[in-house]
Amino acid sequence: VNIFRLHGGMDEVSKAIIEALVVKDEVTISELTRLVRLVRGSASRRIVTERIRRLEKMGLVITERRGNRVLVKLRV
Template identity: 45%
Template sequence: MMEKMDELSKRIEELQKRLEKIEEIMPIASELMHLSERLNIPLNLYSSQLKQMVLLNSIKDSLPEIEKDDLSKSIIQSLIEKPELNISQISEKVRMLRGKSSRRIIAERLKNLEELGIVEMFEGQNNEKKFRLKRQF
């Protein structure tokens, strides 16, 4: 039991260090994206991940209430990666990112994100409810 606790503690410390590194890189990545756009220099290497990080960061900057809501951030990240998803697809992507997800709770968060103007619902094929990011940040 103690071994598992020690292992989990080490894993949490590793994850914290990785998060700190990511947080250090995000402002730099954002500036690089802006510079590359101004100079018309394509950033082929990691460009999609970089754009995702910049977009997620700009959403968090625009709406501070999202900052501490990991589930909402995971939903937004899912919609950044694939722009039009239904609740089941979002749940699956969130499950891959976080290890767990609940359709009911995801539906609640989607409603909150819709009210904040981040996400919009629309009808896809066969009257399927789908979601996408409402605006660019």
């Protein structure tokens, strides 16, 4: 099932986040921001965090706090 088709309103940052999480099992928000920048050329931590929250509400990703870090991974 193509999640981009199911969630047609997905913007480029959200798509880059999903693509990065397909390659990496779980990452911190900082690492995810760096990965999105590699794909898109630019991305702020604030925007990446907002998109992660949106993707979490859509049921596509989950976040887990470990100490002072927040890990993000695809919901399987």
